[in-house]
Amino acid sequence: MTEDIKTKIKNYQTATFDSHFPNQKQTRNCWQNYLDFHHCEKAMTAKGGDVSVCKCYWHVYKSLCPTSWVLAWDDRRAEGTFPGRCKLAPPHLSSVLHPSSRKVGKGGPGYIPP
Numbered sequence: 001m002t003e004d005i006k007t008k009i010k011n012y013q014t015a016t017f018d019s020h021f022p023n024q025k026q027t028r029n030c031w032q033n034y035l036d037f038h039h040c041e042k043a044m045t046a047k048g049g050d051v052s053v054c055k056c057y058w059h060v061y062k063s064l065c066p067t068s069w070v071l072a073w074d075d076r077r078a079e080g081t082f083p084g085r086c087k088l089a090p091p092h093l094s095s096v097l098h099p100s101s102r103k104v105g106k107g108g109p110g111y112i113p114p
Helices: 002-011 025-047 051-064 068-081 090-096
Strands: none
Touching: 025 051, 068 090
């Protein structure tokens, strides 16, 4: 048992820095990663893809979110009263899920047409 705990402590990882959430308060980061995980999981399941690509969101929300929040959100999702949207894939996964929607040529973030 002691070795098991030591192994868990040695391999424990917290969430990495996310520039979208630079402040100390990580509530929004927790919420967003919880939503992103369920968006990703739902989209990958619908496409018949590998759900393991969603694991990064799972690790972040498991690291940042209090267990009581996650349990309450899971209960509300099961009841159909969850306030968040879990219908679409996160925007940064859209090119993985829908390769035909990739933009070719000029454009992208910060591009201003002449």
